[in-house]
Amino acid sequence: MNGLCFQISNWILIVEENKLYRQGREVTVEPRLVNLLSFLALSPSEVFGREELIEHIWDGAIVSDQVVTQSIFELRKILKDGRVDCERFIATVPKRGYRLVADTIKLTSDDARILISEGKNTGVIIDDEKSLDKDTEFDCEQSITVFPAGPLTRAVTHISNHTVAAEAKCSIELTFYQRYKFQLFDFFLLSVLICIIVLCTYVQSQPEITKALDTQVIEFSYYGSQNSDITSEELADGISQKLMSDVLMLSDYRVQLKKTAFTKGILPGKLVSVRVDKQQGLSYLDINYRNYASNRIIFSKQYPISDGDMYMNLRQASSDLMTALHINPTQQQLDNVMVGLPKEQSLLTKLIIANHYTNQVDPVLFKQGINLFEEILMEKPNARLVLAERYIAYNVLSSLLPTADLVKEIKQSSDDLLANEANISNRLLLAREYEAFALQALLKGEESKANRLIQLAGKDRRSSLYYIITGKLSELSGNLDSAGDAYTQAFYIDTSIGTYQLSSNLAFHSNLETIAIFMHKAMNLNSIKLI
Numbered sequence: 001m002n003g004l005c006f007q008i009s010n011w012i013l014i015v016e017e018n019k020l021y022r023q024g025r026e027v028t029v030e031p032r033l034v035n036l037l038s039f040l041a042l043s044p045s046e047v048f049g050r051e052e053l054i055e056h057i058w059d060g061a062i063v064s065d066q067v068v069t070q071s072i073f074e075l076r077k078i079l080k081d082g083r084v085d086c087e088r089f090i091a092t093v094p095k096r097g098y099r100l101v102a103d104t105i106k107l108t109s110d111d112a113r114i115l116i117s118e119g120k121n122t123g124v125i126i127d128d129e130k131s132l133d134k135d136t137e138f139d140c141e142q143s144i145t146v147f148p149a150g151p152l153t154r155a156v157t158h159i160s161n162h163t164v165a166a167e168a169k170c171s172i173e174l175t176f177y178q179r180y181k182f183q184l185f186d187f188f189l190l191s192v193l194i195c196i197i198v199l200c201t202y203v204q205s206q207p208e209i210t211k212a213l214d215t216q217v218i219e220f221s222y223y224g225s226q227n228s229d230i231t232s233e234e235l236a237d238g239i240s241q242k243l244m245s246d247v248l249m250l251s252d253y254r255v256q257l258k259k260t261a262f263t264k265g266i267l268p269g270k271l272v273s274v275r276v277d278k279q280q281g282l283s284y285l286d287i288n289y290r291n292y293a294s295n296r297i298i299f300s301k302q303y304p305i306s307d308g309d310m311y312m313n314l315r316q317a318s319s320d321l322m323t324a325l326h327i328n329p330t331q332q333q334l335d336n337v338m339v340g341l342p343k344e345q346s347l348l349t350k351l352i353i354a355n356h357y358t359n360q361v362d363p364v365l366f367k368q369g370i371n372l373f374e375e376i377l378m379e380k381p382n383a384r385l386v387l388a389e390r391y392i393a394y395n396v397l398s399s400l401l402p403t404a405d406l407v408k409e410i411k412q413s414s415d416d417l418l419a420n421e422a423n424i425s426n427r428l429l430l431a432r433e434y435e436a437f438a439l440q441a442l443l444k445g446e447e448s449k450a451n452r453l454i455q456l457a458g459k460d461r462r463s464s465l466y467y468i469i470t471g472k473l474s475e476l477s478g479n480l481d482s483a484g485d486a487y488t489q490a491f492y493i494d495t496s497i498g499t500y501q502l503s504s505n506l507a508f509h510s511n512l513e514t515i516a517i518f519m520h521k522a523m524n525l526n527s528i529k530l531i
Contacts, residue, residue, distance in 0.1 A: 003015070005108065006106055007103075009089065010022055010023070012112050014112055015034055018030070020079075021119065024119060029078060032058075033078070035057050036071055041104050044101075045101065049096060052097070053068055063301070066286075079102075089101065090102075212267065213267045213268075213269050214254075215270070216252070217255070218247060218255050218268060218272055219257075220243065220274065221257075221271070221273050221274070222274045223276075224276065225275075232278055232283065233276070233356075235283070235356075238355040239285060239352060240257060242352065243272070243287075245337070245431075245461060245463070246321075247322075247325070248462060249460050250327050250337065253270075253325070268292060269291070269292050270291060270325070271291075271292055272287065272288070272289050272290075274286075283305050283306045284302050284303065284304055285314075286300075286303075287303075301320055303317050310348050310349065311338070311345070314348075315334060318334065340383070340430050341385065342376070350376055351372070353372060354369040357369030358370070359494075366396075370394065373386055374390070382420055384429075384430060384433060387420055387436075388432045388436035391410075391414055391436045391439075395410060395439060399504075417437070418440075429456070430460075431460035431463075434456045435453075435454070435465050437453045439506075447473060454469050454470055458470075464490040467487065467490035468502055468506055470486040471486035471487045484517070487510075487512065487515065490502075491516075500519055
C-alpha cells in the first residue's frame with residue numbers, strides 16, 4: 001500500500017510514512033493500524049467482517065476477535081484525537097463488521113503534501129472550520145475570535161455566534177454593583193482554591209514511591225467464559241499455574257499470579273492473560289501476551305481443549321508462548337514440562353481443576369482439590385506428580401486450618417509417596433516431587449536432607465513453596481535475614497493471605513512480624529503499603 005494517500009474527514013493519511021496529519025498535528029501510527037485504516041479507506045462505506053479484516057491485515061494469521069476489536073478501538077481513539085464533539089469515523093454494523101463512514105478522498109502524494117502545508121501555514125483544519133459571517137447585526141459579534149480546532153477549543157467554536165454575541169451584549173449592560181459582586185465571588189473561589197492547594201502540600205509529608213517497570217517479571221491473570229461458566233474459570237486458573245511453572249523451568253523470568261489488588265513498587269514488564277471460553281459446547285483456550293512498556297499485543301492465539309485435544313494443545317500453547325517471550329526451548333525441554341501430566345482428557349481436566357482449588361484459602365474449596373487428587377489416584381495409583389501434589393496439599397491444608405485433624409491423611413499420603421519412590425537417590429525426579437520430599441524431610445527434622453532436596457528442586461524452578469521451605473530451613477540454621485528474603489520472594493510470586501498463612505504455619509510457627517516485616521506490613525489491614 002506504499003504511495004497511498006487519503007483525506008479522511010479532516011485528517012490526511014500518508015501510508016508510506018505511517019502518519020496522520022491535521023492542523024499542524026503530526027501523529028505517528030502503528031503500521032498495523034495504518035494498514036487497517038488504509039484498507040477501509042480504499043472502499044469507504046463498504047462493510048468488512050472480522051474474518052475479512054484478519055485475512056487482509058493479519059495475512060490470515062490465527063488471532064482472536066479481541067485483537068480486531070482492540071485495533072478498531074485504537075483507530076477510533078486516534079482519529080477522535082481527544083475531541084468530544086467530533087464526527088464518527090468507523091461505524092460498527094451489528095453482526096456484520098465495520099465500515100468507514102467519514103468522508104474519504106483518495107489523494108496523490110503531491111496533493112497530500114499541499115494540503116498538509118496549507119494546514120500548517122493557516123492553522124485551520126482542512127474542510128473543518130467555517131468562516132464567520134462578517135455582515136453581522138452586532139459590532140460586538142464581529143469581534144468574536146475563531147479559535148483553532150484543538151481539543152479544548154473546538155467546543156467553543158461550535159457555539160452559535162449569535163448566542164455568544166447576545167451574551168456579550170448583555171454583559172455590557174451589567175451594572176457596576178453586579179460586576180462588583182461577580183468579582184468578589186471570583187476572589188472568594190480563588191482564595192478557597194489557594195487554601196486547598198496549600199493544605200494538601202502541607203499534609204503531603206511522605207514522599208510517594210514511583211513505580212518502576214521490571215521487564216524480567218511476567219504477570220499472569222486468568223478469566224472464565226463470558227457465559228458465566230464456573231468450570232471455565234477453574235480451568236483458566238489451573239492452566240495459568242501450568243504456564244507459570246513452564247516459564248520458571250525454561251527461563252530466568254520471574255512470575256507472579258494476579259490475585260489481589262495489593263500495591264507493589266515494581267510493575268511487571270509483561271502481561272499474560274489466560275481465558276477459557278465455551279462456544280457451542282466446546283472449550284477453547286485463549287492466550288494473550290502484551291508488553292507493558294509499549295502496550296502492544298505481541299501474541300494472541302486460541303486453542304481447542306475439548307474432545308481429547310487438551311494435552312497436545314497445552315504443549316503447543318506452552319511452546320508458542322515461550323517463542324513469543326524469546327525463550328526458544330528445545331523439543332526435549334518442552335517434553336520435560338509435560339512429564340507427569342496424564343494424557344487422558346478426563347484425568348488431565350481433573351488435575352488442572354484440582355490445582356485451581358488448592359490455590360484457594362477457603363478450606364472447603366481446598367478440600368475439593370484434594371478430593372480430585374484422590375479420584376485421579378484411584379485410576380492411576382502410581383501417578384508421581386499427583387502423589388506429590390496430594391502430599392503437599394494435605395500439609396498446606398493443615399497450615400491453613402491448624403484445628404483440623406489431618407494426621408492420618410498426611411501419614412497415608414507420605415507412605416504412598418515413599419512407596420512409589422523407593423530409591424530417589426538414583427532417579428531423576430520432578431521439581432514438585434523434590435519439593436514434596438524436602439517438605440517430608442523438614443517435618444522429620446532431617447535438615448541436611450531437606451536442604452539437598454530443595455536445592456535440587458530449585459535447579460528446575462523456584463515456586464512459592466520452594467521459597468517457603470527455603471525460609472523455614474534458613475530459620476532453623478539461625479539465618480533470619482535469608483529467611484525473611486525467602487518469605488518475601490514467595491509472597492511476591494503469590495500475593496495472597498494463603499502465602500502469608502503458609503509462611504507462618506508450615507512445619508512450625510514463624511513470627512513474620514520480626515522475620516519478614518514486609519509481608520507483615522502488607523497483610524496488616526490497617527496499613528497496606530510498600531515500605
